[in-house]
């Protein structure tokens with residue numbers, strides 16, 4: 095059996111006595127799409143911050159590609175192949191699409207992140223292979239028509255796609271998607287869903303998805319981990335999780351009416 099790209103074991107994380115994560119364990123199998131759901135404050139973002147090295151848990155272990163990443167700096171974890179997209183778009187608004195994607199190649203260029211910006215001109219001319227990879231991603235995400243436009247000018251849904259492209263440009267071994275369809279209209283959401291499936295099935299990159307759009311999670315995910323108060327309630331197939339009584343209770347027990355409505359709707363399908 096091949097080893098898991100990611101193994102999280104008994105992770106606990108507290109902030110000044112407030113427990114954000116209270117014993118989280120899961121692993122990522124093959125190139126699965128693994129979703130993390132839970133009401134507001136359940137600990138989803140804290141898990142992403144632990145995985146990407148922003149927070150160091152007080153207890154537990156996180157192994158990525160067979161090695162512990164506890165205490166490893168975020169940019170080093172990224173270099174090892176863990177890429178992340180953010181809830182709020184974090185792109186260079188004044189640079190065009192091609193340059194933003196080239197910046198995703200920075201560690202392949204051998205420069206640090208700030209110097210990558212300074213060296214962009216040189217990198218663009220000198221690094222044919224990097225350029226070719228960026229062009230492949232532009233094709234894959236169907237953003238050819240925007241390639242030379244500053245990303246700040248582009249519609250929100252396209253910017254989210256470019257942020258995804260920048261993460262892909264890093265050639266990740268694991269991709270973390272933080273609310274990839276938040277704020278999108280129906281058409282943009284459908285496009286994004288299609289690209290996420292293509293990343294799994296064609297590029298075979300495993301992903302962890304944090305998303306409040308329960309319909310999307312249940313349609314796309316291979317496995318789902320439902321969290322509440324920093325603790326996993328259950329891990330299983332979308333069908334198992336949405337019918338789990340404690341999951342329904344976790345949502346019904348909050349004031350998060352939107353999520354409640356959605357999970358009820360999905361459960362009754």
Ligand SMILES: Nc1ncnc2c1ncn2[C@@H]1O[C@H](COP(=O)(O)OP(=O)(O)OP(=O)(O)O)[C@@H](O)[C@H]1O
Pocket residue numbers: 109112113114115132133134135136137138139140141
């Ligand atoms: N930097 C921090 N300092 C103090 N408390 C924090 C910090 N980060 C997270 N927490 C706390 O940890 C708990 C989990 O928060 P987290 O943001 O991980 O939840 P979440 O599931 O991502 O919520 P949401 O769906 O609202 O984004 C919350 O009680 C939160 O207040």
